Amino acid sequence: MPKISKRVVDAAAPTDRRFYVWDDQIKGFGLLVLPTGVKSYIFQYRTPEARERRATIGKHGSLTAEEARDKADEMRGAVKAGRDPLDEKQQRRKAATVNDVLDIYLESEAFKAKAVGTRATDKGRINRHLKPLLGKLHVDALRPGDLSKAYASIRDGKTAIREKMGKRGLARVRGGEGAARKSLRLLRSTFAWAVTEKLIGSNPAKDFKTSVDGVREVILDDAAAYGRLFKTLDVMDAEKRVRQPVADAIRVIALTGARRGEVAGLKWTHVNLKTGMLTLPPASHKTGGKTGKPRIIGLPTAAQALIARQPAGDPDDFVFSPAKGEGPVVLSKIWNKVRVEAKLPDRIGLHGLRHSLASHMAMAGAQASEIMTALGHRDLATSQKYVHWAEDARQAIAEKGASVALAGLASSKGEPKADVVPLKGGAL
Template sequence: MPKLTKIVVDKAEPRDRQYTLWCSDLKGFGVFVLSSGTRTYFVDYRNANNVRRRMKLGRHGTVTAEQARTLAIQALADVAKGNDPLEDRNSARKAISVKELCELYMAELEAGRILGKGGRPKKASTKITDLGRITRHIIPLLGSKRATHVTKADVTAMMKDIMAGKTRATKKTKKLRGKSVVRGGLGAASRTVGLLGGIFTYARDELGIIENNPAHGVRKPKDVVRKRRLNEDEYRALGRILAKAAEDERYTRTVDIIRLIAMSGCRRGEIIEVRKAEIDTVGSAFRFEDTKEGQSVRPMGLPIAEYFDERDMNGDSLYVFPGERNTEGPFGSFPRHWEKIFADTELADLTAHVLRHSFASIANDLGFTEFTIAALLGHASGSITSRYVHTLDAALVMAADTVSGYIQALLDGAVLSHTHYALDRNSRKAALVRFLEPGQCGFEQDESMLQAL
């Protein structure tokens, strides 16, 4: 048993099962190592009733070995006085308010120790959204209540208050002329209850101050399903609006981004923040390192691949669309430009999500399956997220070509008929004949196959 130091704990390799390292220098002080690699300091002691107690002192990395040793010494000193430090801690924790619980949760969130989808730390954008819901909804409505006294009825009442707009507000932000608009409503209420459930799970599993989660089982309202999609006339209108905006040099970059979102189905942030290293025009793929679903390899339609081939990718910035002043970061004027481009137009209600939804709808119109569309959009159920994938299925690339090309034609003002675009038998037969012509593929064709066609 060595003395527990940072070096000793760092070198403690995880095993199939949890195991314990004891300190040779301080009796009762130890660290247990989980199979996941997490290392947690603790102190063992017997209270005045001779009951063995184990009190956690903190995770390695959050606290140092020396800080944990000091906490252990303090705990053992309390025991010598006849106190029970673990019982005292639990009593203090059980007395905390929802506001104090939220503050503990937010500190863990900021430190990257709250995990989201796939067991990954929550993304920066998700953190901002969560912090907003905590400070604008949860704390104002439940913050003064003791965490252990919150009931399912309290959570339901909070949800109904958010639905009714009780927390609606408009506040200034630190940005110049910036403001934050809190509207409430069904979607905000449903998602805030979900977040509160996560906070109480943290209180139960990490802090041990509650046994049952009061947010579990609360009947949440169905979120409003976003059904807005562009029809073909609106795509042509979008093309005209963007062409007019592009006449102003200030908006050319924003216009390019909007067209790419429309033709790719990517999320707004994925295009705005795309890095040069994530563009693979040879493999006709986006190779995103970090998206809402983690790593994601997405097929790139030919119009998009040609756009990137023609774009100057030189320069020191890592981003395809660097900031105007700070080239080390991504383009930051997109929201303001979007608002100006679409103000007082027939598409004033357009959002980037509508472009993404419309891409999926066009793909569906053209006869592609739900699985194919999920892969085009990078959904978790259909995306190819493995870092080991190097070559996309040719069928996916062809699907991306078809949908991107169709949307590009609409933006350029073309009038098309998607009813026959994908399924017209003569067109399919002509394409197959071209494929089977000598020199078009890597094998010798049987002349009888061509004659049969």
């Protein structure tokens, strides 16, 4: 028996019957030659129960003789360890893929219990980022390198697409650092849920680290910016370029710091204008699924007036009525037009109005616990970031204010006059 090599494989000419060429170094490693000329590498062995089994390693052409030899050697090691390589291969085919777990999750009660806006966002991350990159991989074979590669692909925009949604809709999937971070967090939490449901044995993303969310730098940094926003909404509303319910919903977000989904999905049953409070049940806000608690939003007088002028409806009707259909009002489409016309920062989104309110609360001296209550954060650490940001911002403002005095101090001592360099405006 020869050592199976490329020369031996090439020389094995087909006959009218199948035949085998066995390797003289690895017992059970062989080459199967069919009358059709197809040549396949195989490994024959006995299980711990003394059953004789024959596993196909792969066809010649898709594998070289040396690659097949390495795989046969791995199988031989598995057999010596008391395992059955063929049975393991068959079990692998039956094992849950990432797609399997994600599909089951999307139909689960845990997913359905999330707020409407959160479900839409999570579904987008699953279908547009996670499934294309990781869906076909088996969960129990997922490695840290697979997760890191997926993270980098989302971050670098490799999953970015423009997807048509219905007759007029268009979804722009851009990717980026934030999308990558949140997509992998979603995958990690989904696997954790799958473990509790006994769909998988362990969470392969449990120890995968993502960067930490920070306070977004792009905010409305002064009263003038808010003035431009509200004036633009007034003009567009008066000229019928935006529906009043849409304009009012944006106004309420700016005044309360509520999340876009919380305002868009607001129903009359959540509203109590006598107390000036909104009470969102756990299923209607982002952190409700984890805390099991309702979210209470206090309404300033101006926000109360905006809600009060909406046409009254049944308890389950939306406060800000959609143009058509049964879903909540759509705010994102008009926002970019409002932002451009109001000359607001390029990268500020509707969520930036929420960050703006929290940032200005911190600058005004609000404590983390007060910001936590106002914005409905799940933990104090999230709110504390705004306090730290405000402290840094105050230091920068103090330095800016003192620069003129410092220049005078230097000149009084006969030192060369220092140039006063203004700091850049915008968020600190």
